[in-house]
Amino acid sequence: MNQTDNTDDDSTPRDFIRDIVHEDLNAGRTASVVTRFPPEPNGYLHIGHAKSICLNFGIADEFGGKCHLRFDDTNPTKEEQEYIDAIQEDVRWLGFDWGENLHYTSDYFEQLYSWAEHLINQSMAYVDDLSADEIREHRGTLTEPGKNSPYRDRTPEENLALFQQMRAGEFENGAKVLRAKIDMASGNINLRDPVIYRILHAEHPRTGNEWCVYPNYDFAHGQSDALEHITHSICTLEFEDHRPLYDWLIENLPVPSEPHQYEFARLNLTYTVLSKRRLMQLVNDGHVAGWDDPRMPTISGYRRRGYPPAAIRDFASRIGVSKSNATVEVQSLEACVREDLNKNAERRMAVLKPLKVVIENYPENQVEEFDAKNNPNDENSGTRKISFSRELYIEQDDFMEDAPKKFFRLSLGREVRFRYAYFITCTDVIKDDAGEVVELRCTYDPETKGGNAPDGRKVKGTIHWASAAHAVDAEIRQYDYLFSEEVPGANSDGDFLADINANSLTVLSECKLEPALRELPLGETVQFERIGYFCADKESSSDKLVFNQTIGLRDTWAKKKS
């Protein structure tokens, strides 16, 4: 990839951040680009993170630079190894590689501590004995300036000693904090002597009990960037207010490089909730089966659901990067999934809601095999054999007794094509005592083998089917949006749980699948013709096949009906 000029290539995305990178490279402000994706390991990655991952790794790729994966693990009360592992798996699955550059903010704790001492020595930081409540009271409000802490003017010597005692574990949580000494009257609240170190007697997933003082985000992030020689530190809009503090620390500390922070708008998706707090609540309160529940907007949820990683990357590039608060319609993501799968997924036949069909003029014990294309849109995808016999299943929705003219499927007296097999005519409808259609008697036209009539006659509809003797049973789980409102909680004062869609999961238990589906490997998504895309679930076993519906095919017929 050309390092200095990606602007001529229409296929690479353009946005204000890439423009800045491009200019910086051209102007020689940096020789190469180093970005980083800095998750806090306190939850699973979601589609919003994917946007950031694609941005950071994407820029590194396009400009011939590097992108680090850095765990921002400065708060041991919330972080866990489980998340560290899951995050790496998810980033890798998305298709990105951080190479040697796996870092942890906790690797820099010693350096960060000594930089805190440096600040103290410069009279730019002090130990404050005020309680959290008192600090808040002194901070002032959005419109009124704050008041100096009575401990603000301790000498460097005193502060140093106190800070060392903090580190030595001589104080309880909350007894003291280290604050940067900046300006209690600043209009930017982040500059009103921000807390930069707090006492936390907690076990850290990586450093164990080595520390009981931890730097907070502001004191850790920029310096970590500097230590890793990050050139462009990209974060979301809510950190814009922190940039002056970020810059202040970089200026006042003897850091080895001078990174710059740039902010973009985080992703919002309709019918979706995208905050770790809310996702965590869905998991902990049992509204979903876990972080990887196929209804979750997490990377692991999408993976289990059967979304291809390339579709997520495509989505990230289509929505672009800007600074305007945007809520993208989920349909846009779904379009990417359909586009990828339509191109790449092999086709199979499966009947979700079976209706028995008996071909009365078809020999009792005869079985024929037909060639079915694995992907009609891809000539190189080959074919497979499918078995046809006297007793079959079709989709309940593909039969209608009193069918309107526009109904192209099976009806009493009407002829349709059974995909890849024969033209079939329905001759009789069998109902149970309740009047429900339970079986169809049909005839086939032997002349139409393969699906074409030598006399040139046409049928309007082609439907899919499964041979009763050959099909395998499976459970299929279909998913709808987890929320019934575009913006969950918008109409109920933020109570997003009030908008949970009670019908987000439908379990179909008597599905009839083409036998080859028994061997479908985990992680591969196929199309069930005329229905949608499906993949085997991790709970699937040879005893009981379980499939997830990734997404349905577009259905203009269903749209017309309603």
Next chain:
RNA sequence: UGGGGCGUAGCCAAGUGGCCUAAGGCACCGGCUUUUGAUGCCGGCAUUCGGAGGUUCGAAUCCUCCCGCCCCAGCCA
């Protein structure tokens, strides 16, 4: 009433004074093709850029004022 941002079609989003009577994608609406009512293909979809003034031969792009929305008062990130 402090500070920081943002406002281009239903939803994203290009555009940074003249080739803009404004890209592209999603959605939507037509038509054609089709052994998936899928896909594909073709066409339609902002005389207008939050509003009002102004500068200019010329403005979505510059200036002024106004309006609307988002973020910030964690010892979270």
